[in-house]
Amino acid sequence: MELRCQAFLFDLDGVLVDSRSVVERTWHRWAERHQIDPAPFLQIAHGRRAMDTLRMVLPRLATETEVAWLDATELADREGLKPVPGAKELLTSLPRDRWAIVTSCGRDLARLRLGSAGMPIPDVMLVAEEVKRGKPAPDGYQLGAERLGYAPPDCIVFEDAPAGIASGLAAGARVVGLTTTHAAADLSGVEATIPDFRGIHIRLQQDAFVVTLPSQQ
Numbered sequence: 001m002e003l004r005c006q007a008f009l010f011d012l013d014g015v016l017v018d019s020r021s022v023v024e025r026t027w028h029r030w031a032e033r034h035q036i037d038p039a040p041f042l043q044i045a046h047g048r049r050a051m052d053t054l055r056m057v058l059p060r061l062a063t064e065t066e067v068a069w070l071d072a073t074e075l076a077d078r079e080g081l082k083p084v085p086g087a088k089e090l091l092t093s094l095p096r097d098r099w100a101i102v103t104s105c106g107r108d109l110a111r112l113r114l115g116s117a118g119m120p121i122p123d124v125m126l127v128a129e130e131v132k133r134g135k136p137a138p139d140g141y142q143l144g145a146e147r148l149g150y151a152p153p154d155c156i157v158f159e160d161a162p163a164g165i166a167s168g169l170a171a172g173a174r175v176v177g178l179t180t181t182h183a184a185a186d187l188s189g190v191e192a193t194i195p196d197f198r199g200i201h202i203r204l205q206q207d208a209f210v211v212t213l214p215s216q217q
Helices: 020-034 039-047 050-057 065-075 087-093 109-114 139-148 162-171
Strands: 003-004 007-010 099-100 155-159 175-176 192-194 201-205 207-214
Touching: 003 155, 003 175, 007 050, 007 139, 020 065, 039 050, 050 065, 065 109, 065 192, 099 139, 139 155, 139 207, 162 175
Parallel strands: 007 099, 007 155, 155 175, 175 192
Antiparallel strands: 003 207, 201 207
């Protein structure tokens, strides 16, 4: 499959950096503190800001204090962080003014995870504290495209979670789904799904990128 675009917007966790083990350990630890079942939180936490997850599942604990605990716990846990295969090679091949990261985690955590995985820090990075509404609202991807100087329909979003896919689609972008966190069947609305970034070929044709995706299994 071939897609054309002017710029790229990447989610961070589960797309560029495999942080699933850290995220799940953190929610398990938090749930243990409160003597509650972590399962309802884990079902929706991927791709969402911690505050939004808390508001959806247990509003009485949706406080800045709880979010601060979750953030601090994730910042202290680097075990198992690794780049998604092919991600570093892809990013370093792209002009720095044509890609951005739009993530639901905070700036310090985003920089920590990118650094731990040996990934480049982008010139444009939208983090949790910069948008009024987190994913699945379109705000982050709209602003990310704007800061790169392109309209969302001219961008391809790479996402791994239903909330993030909904955000990219609502912004007006085309979305490619990664099956690092969810099964392909759970990633509705995407142009295609890929297991990671190995096998993707990107070439510049005049002022546009031509993206060739590997054949779907």
